[in-house]
Amino acid sequence: xxxxxxxxxxxxxxxxxxxxxxxxxxxxxxxxxxxxxxxxxxxxxxxxxxxxxxxxxxxxxxxxxxxxxxxxxxxxxxxxxxxxxxxxxxxxxxxxxxxxxxxxxxxxxxxxxxxxxxxxxxxxxxxxxxxxxxxxxxxxxxxxxxxxxxxxxxxxxxxxxxxxxxxxxxxxxxxxxxxxxxxxxxxxxxxxxxxxxxxxxxxxxxxxxxxxxxxxxxxxxxxxxxxxxxxxxxxxxxxxxxxxxxxxxxxxxxxxxxxxxxxxxxxxxxxxxxxxxxxxxxxxxxxxxxxxxxxxxxxxxxxxxxxxxxxxxxxxxxxxxxxxxxxxxxxxxxxxxxxxxxxxxxxxxxxxxxxxxxxxxxxxxxxxxxxxxxxxxxxxxxxxxxxxxxxxxxxxxxxxxxxxxxxxxxxxxxxxxxxxxxxxxxxxxxxxxxxxxxxxxxxxxxxxxxxxxxxxxxxxxxxxxxxxxxxxxxxxxxxxxxxxxxxxxxxxxxxxxxxxxxxxx
Amino acid sequence: xxxxxxxxxxxxxxxxxxxxxxxxxxxxxxxxxxxxxxxxxxxxxxxxxxxxxxxxxxxxxxxxxxxxxxxxxxxxxxxxxxxxxxxxxxxxxxxxxxxxxxxxxxxxxxxxxxxxxxxxxxxxxxxxxxxxxxxxxxxxxxxxxxxxxxxxxxxxxxxxxxxxxxxxxxxxxxxxxxxxxxxxxxxxxxxxxxxxxxxxxxxxxxxxxxxxxxxxxxxxxxxxxxxxxxxxxxxxxxxxxxxxxxxxxxxxxxxxxxxxxxxxxxxxxxxxxxxxxxxxxxxxxxxxxxxxxxxxxxxxxxxxxxxxxxxxxxxxxxxxxxxxxxxxxxxxxxxxxxxxxxxxxxxxxxxxxxxxxxxxxxxxxxxxxxxxxxxxxxxxxxxxxxxxxxxxxxxxxxxxxxxxxxxxxxxxxxxxxxxxxxxxxxxxxxxxxxxxxxxxxxxxxxxxxxxxxxxxxxxxxxxxxxxxxxxxxxxxxxxxx
Numbered sequence: 001x002x003x004x005x006x007x008x009x010x011x012x013x014x015x016x017x018x019x020x021x022x023x024x025x026x027x028x029x030x031x032x033x034x035x036x037x038x039x040x041x042x043x044x045x046x047x048x049x050x051x052x053x054x055x056x057x058x059x060x061x062x063x064x065x066x067x068x069x070x071x072x073x074x075x076x077x078x079x080x081x082x083x084x085x086x087x088x089x090x091x092x093x094x095x096x097x098x099x100x101x102x103x104x105x106x107x108x109x110x111x112x113x114x115x116x117x118x119x120x121x122x123x124x125x126x127x128x129x130x131x132x133x134x135x136x137x138x139x140x141x142x143x144x145x146x147x148x149x150x151x152x153x154x155x156x157x158x159x160x161x162x163x164x165x166x167x168x169x170x171x172x173x174x175x176x177x178x179x180x181x182x183x184x185x186x187x188x189x190x191x192x193x194x195x196x197x198x199x200x201x202x203x204x205x206x207x208x209x210x211x212x213x214x215x216x217x218x219x220x221x222x223x224x225x226x227x228x229x230x231x232x233x234x235x236x237x238x239x240x241x242x243x244x245x246x247x248x249x250x251x252x253x254x255x256x257x258x259x260x261x262x263x264x265x266x267x268x269x270x271x272x273x274x275x276x277x278x279x280x281x282x283x284x285x286x287x288x289x290x291x292x293x294x295x296x297x298x299x300x301x302x303x304x305x306x307x308x309x310x311x312x313x314x315x316x317x318x319x320x321x322x323x324x325x326x327x328x329x330x331x332x333x334x335x336x337x338x339x340x341x342x343x344x345x346x347x348x349x350x351x352x353x354x355x356x357x358x359x360x361x362x363x364x365x366x367x368x369x370x371x372x373x374x375x376x377x378x379x380x381x382x383x384x385x386x387x388x389x390x391x392x393x394x395x396x397x398x399x400x401x402x403x404x405x406x407x408x409x410x411x412x413x414x415x416x417x418x419x420x421x422x423x424x425x426x427x428x429x430x431x432x433x434x435x436x437x438x439x440x441x442x443x444x445x446x447x448x449x450x451x452x453x454x455x456x457x458x459x460x461x462x463x464x465x466x467x468x469x470x471x472x473x474x475x476x477x478x479x480x481x482x483x484x485x486x487x488x489x490x491x492x493x494x495x496x497x498x499x500x501x502x503x504x505x
Numbered sequence: 506x507x508x509x510x511x512x513x514x515x516x517x518x519x520x521x522x523x524x525x526x527x528x529x530x531x532x533x534x535x536x537x538x539x540x541x542x543x544x545x546x547x548x549x550x551x552x553x554x555x556x557x558x559x560x561x562x563x564x565x566x567x568x569x570x571x572x573x574x575x576x577x578x579x580x581x582x583x584x585x586x587x588x589x590x591x592x593x594x595x596x597x598x599x600x601x602x603x604x605x606x607x608x609x610x611x612x613x614x615x616x617x618x619x620x621x622x623x624x625x626x627x628x629x630x631x632x633x634x635x636x637x638x639x640x641x642x643x644x645x646x647x648x649x650x651x652x653x654x655x656x657x658x659x660x661x662x663x664x665x666x667x668x669x670x671x672x673x674x675x676x677x678x679x680x681x682x683x684x685x686x687x688x689x690x691x692x693x694x695x696x697x698x699x700x701x702x703x704x705x706x707x708x709x710x711x712x713x714x715x716x717x718x719x720x721x722x723x724x725x726x727x728x729x730x731x732x733x734x735x736x737x738x739x740x741x742x743x744x745x746x747x748x749x750x751x752x753x754x755x756x757x758x759x760x761x762x763x764x765x766x767x768x769x770x771x772x773x774x775x776x777x778x779x780x781x782x783x784x785x786x787x788x789x790x791x792x793x794x795x796x797x798x799x800x801x802x803x804x805x806x807x808x809x810x811x812x813x814x815x816x817x818x819x820x821x822x823x824x825x826x827x828x829x830x831x832x833x834x835x836x837x838x839x840x841x842x843x844x845x846x847x848x849x850x851x852x853x854x855x856x857x858x859x860x861x862x863x864x865x866x867x868x869x870x871x872x873x874x875x876x877x878x879x880x881x882x883x884x885x886x887x888x889x890x891x892x893x894x895x896x897x898x899x900x901x902x903x904x905x906x907x908x909x910x911x912x913x914x915x916x917x918x919x920x921x922x923x924x925x926x927x928x929x930x931x932x933x934x935x936x937x938x939x940x941x942x943x944x945x946x947x948x949x950x951x952x953x954x955x956x957x958x959x960x961x962x963x964x965x966x967x968x969x970x971x972x973x974x975x976x977x978x979x980x981x982x983x984x985x986x
Contacts, residue, residue: 071971074978075900076827076907119869126891141899149890155929159937175937179929186925193918197906 344420534610
């Protein structure tokens with residue numbers, strides 16, 4: 001059964017949970033935890049249902065559609081001016097699933113938060129509602145509304161529950177990182193804002209409904225010159241959230257300072273909002289603008305891959321390494337999108353999902369270690385695999401997926417991106433492969449330094465993962481394996497939709 | 506001018522009631538010694554609530570009093586708007602006035618009287634009536650700003666406000682006389698008619714008149730470069746009066762501007778659009794940039810409100826029915842948000858006697874509800890979603906962009922982003938910094954209730970403001986007939 005209420009529930013459930021949490025007195029932290037994990041579970045179930053009940057080749061552009069008029073025929077708004085229009089296509093479906101997985105894993109991992117855990121979960125739920133909202137919205141107003149909503153709680157989540165990093169010569173306080181992340185991301189939404197205004201005025205349709213605007217765009221409604229001016233606004237505005245070089249610097253700092261579950265959600269899911277925005281607002285609204293600007297995007301994406309990988313190699317802090325590897329891996333997404341051929345875009349969307357679960361797992365594992373050891377300096381560790389065998393195994397899966405080992409999700413995604421890139425820009429494709437090689441270097445080096453070798457007696461007291469951490473990690477691994485071994489549920493859904501994108505050929 | 510004067514005094518019933526209420530409050534304070542002064546605000550609030558009920562009787566009716574006051578939906582909208590604002594301010598004053606000020610009767614009576622001035626600023630369609638209403642509001646405010654008699658800052662602020670206010674009134678009057686000289690009438694209808702064929706060639710008198718009118722009104726609403734009094738008056742005034750200044754005094758200025766420019770000056774839009782657009786641009790930029798450096802919460806909100814005035818001026822620059830309704834929506838959201846912010850700030854001040862931004866340290870630990878309310882209000886002012894600011898700014902900026910002022914909308918979006926920084930600085934103190942002292946503070950139930958109510962209003966405007974927007978649309982329909 002397909003009903004838009006499923007998607008509505010993915011947005012409403014976390015919002016209602018936030019309201020419920022407000023009403024719970026803060027002296028019952030366990031009730032708070034139960035509500036949070038319960039909500040995570042429900043969301044996981046809903047997203048799983050939405051993903052598997054999505055029908056391939058149904059002939060419809062969007063499934064699970066729901067359209068509620070919010071405001072129409074007032075002021076400059078015409079028919080269907082602002083509507084709560086929800087629906088997913090083959091790109092939205094895996095993203096919704098990803099959000100459900102990471103949210104559930106994140107609430108499980110956050111179980112150990114003690115300090116003001118009520119406030120923490122309220123903000124986390126707002127974040128989750130925003131993310132689901134972006135992936136489900138088919139209305140430009142609400143798309144942007146949820147996009148901003150996903151950024152809003154970050155400042156407090158990092159500032160209150162985050163951790164500062166102290167390096168020999170400088171330090172990055174959590175306040176600094178929180179402010180940097182928030183200001184950069186909200187600043188990046190300024191060009192999106194302007195792009196939305198301009199698009200609305202140019203179309204003259206009086207509606208923010210995206211399918212209506214897409215149809216208008218496909219009939220050649222938007223002047224090519226207009227598209228060339230507006231597309232970069234969306235590309236850069238959304239690109240910043242996707243970690244686009246040279247605007248990526250918020251990402252390592254912010255992700256490192258954030259508490260574990262927030263890093264998981266932010267690197268795992270929120271960065272995908274940026275790439276998703278480039279598809280929805282950029283490629284679908286401004287196909288000719290996309291064609292014009294894609295050489296720039298693919299160049300930047302390649303720089304992302306190489307620069308991120310080299311930076312990751314230079315890190316001595318676990319979390320900074322993972323943070324830079326996210327920048328590098330998001331580069332593959334941008335490269336894939338910029339190829340504008342079916343296989344490359346396919347790979348990009350696969351990579352969005354793959355990187356989401358993989359990086360969430362990595363951040364979760366770093367969190368497991370940091371919470372006990374209170375340091376993330378790789379060289380201080382050694383022989384961790386003897387003390388914490390399960391932890392080491394989980395981390396290894398994440399690392400191997402990240403360097404693209406066949407059988408795990410990363411391979412499927414990156415392979416598609418490379419094939420797509422070689423078809424259009426062979427030289428850049430070669431650089432992309434080089435990036436994957438560098439990834440192998442820093443991942444394997446990390447294993448050698450921290451996990452194997454002689455055990456450092458200082459860490460004799462470390463315990464392996466708790467039940468909740470184990471459950472969260474296992475959930476993520478299950479999907480890394482699923483996509484690596486049996487990618488067809490993903491590929492079927494994505495490929496069909498990618499072929500329908502106006503700029504892809 | 507209408508040939509036959511309609512002198513139907515019943516149209517003005519709500520204002521008569523307001524005047525009666527003011528007299529009653531004064532009388533209670535002066536002549537009934539056994540009456541407990543702490544009940545005054547509640548008597549005032551109940552009275553005002555009843556008058557809102559009476560005002561609703563004129564919704565969807567269109568009539569005018571002697572051609573000078575129009576009682577249409579626009580007036581009804583602002584009747585409810587201003588009286589409701591005054592109720593909010595009266596309630597948040599209750600404890601503050603009792604603890605810190607003398608003569609509560611005069612305080613509340615002046616608030617009520619100033620409301621009459623604000624309403625008539627929205628209702629008048631004749632230059633001199635508009636001017637007199639403006640002065641009624643201003644004079645009440647001059648007294649109220651300096652009401653903390655033994656506080657030097659209050660005296661200083663009141664003095665500056667009065668001197669500059671008198672100066673700007675003179676500019677405004679001079680402008681009006683130039684317009685009168687050119688148009689031959691003080692009635693908006695006649696002015697509009699006389700300009701209908703455009704001013705023949707370059708008319709320096711009209712241009713000067715417009716510039717002077719704008720300068721005078723720009724002072725009242727605190728547009729840059731006429732804003733100099735604002736930070737001092739805001740800082741010096743008793744806190745609830747600061748709230749009142751930032752809410753009613755600004756909204757009334759815009760009610761007048763909207764009525765005046767749409768009713769009288771629409772035919773010569775080319776002459777003034779660029780002036781207001783320029784004013785709007787520098788107001789937005791300067792207000793937000795200077796706010797970045799403030800350490801006092803009142804001065805911070807003073808500069809932030811200057812920035813907000815800039816956003817609202819954009820709607821006058823790009824004047825049309827669409828921007829007018831968007832302006833009313835934004836103004837409603839802004840006023841509710843500001844009242845919510847001030848309710849929390851006043852409650853915090855009552856408990857701690859402090860008003861520097863760094864004094865809000867650890868507010869989330871010591872008074873979580875107030876901190877949450879203030880955070881919601883500040884996020885709303887910076888234009889974050891779920892809160893009023895996002896929706897109303899989106900609608901306002903889009904309306905302005907749709908009228909061909911995309912460049913103004915771009916400035917507004919950029920500066921709105923800048924504003925996030927200084928709001929975050931307050932939120933940082935409240936939530937991230939450690940409290941200076943330990944221990945929960947107990948906040949009176951009424952204050953908590955008021956804060957919750959206002960924050961609920963902020964959410965209402967931020968999530969589903971359909972009915973408010975439609976009311977704004979109805980209210981502004983008559984402006985452009």
